[in-house]
Amino acid sequence: MENSIYKSMIAANQLLEKQSIISNNLANISTTGFKEKFIFAIQNHNVKNLYNSDKKITKEYYNLSPGILRYTGRNLDLFIKDDGWLTVKDTNGQEAYTKNGHLKINSKRKLTIQDNEVIGNNCNIIIPKNIILKILSNGVITSVKNKHKHIVETKIGSLKLVQLPSQDLIQNENGLFYLKKK
Known part of the structure; x- marks a missing residue:
């Protein structure tokens, strides 16, 4: 029984x-x-x-399929292809990964995804005020200014993009992915 x-x-x-x-x-x-x-x-x-x-x-x-892509018209919306991942800091300061490319600038002028700070590639990314941002496909972030009829691009930083196979990742309850402990 x-x-x-x-x-x-x-x-x-x-x-x-x-x-x-x-x-x-x-x-x-x-x-x-x-x-x-x-x-x-x-x-x-x-x-x-x-x-x-x-x-x-x-x-x-x-x-992990990309799903439906929607054109938003925002220069802070990204699409991460294939095994590529954006790197963020979770609320505990731990490195985590996401495919969510909906970036925002917080009050401290840092890039965030769902209130998680985006990690730069060997740099801290601080976004100056009153600029037009451009994010290239390799993760480089530039400011675009029109000075005397000339377009001037200045590098601000670079996103930490990583290539990780899905079998090495596990999703946490916060929606972010982490490397499996071996």
Whole structure:
């Protein structure tokens, strides 16, 4: 009797976890940069009971496809291709990664993504006031000014862009990705 109750509780917990993931995916479907999560249970073929947790491996997968691209007209909106990731500092100061390219400038004149500071490539990025920004495909940030009928571009900094295979990453509850601990 206790064994069947135990198995029923395991099945109920697995169902609740799946429902939680599905509801989170649906709630964030229109969030910029959101990556859908899946959980798969892989069973050892020699074991007949799927709910025997000793013989089952649970794996998390993420849908890292780029999704629909929308032209926003903002010069602070980026698209990160393939295995490329933007590097940010999370609220604990830890390095994290995101595909969300909706950049904003905070009150301290720093670039942020969802209130997480964007990390520069060997530099601190401070955006001066009253300039037009241009972000190149290699992550270089320049200011564009028109001086005496000449366009002058000045380098401000560079975004820290990294190439990371998806199997090396795990998503945290804050929506950011981190390197798996080995």
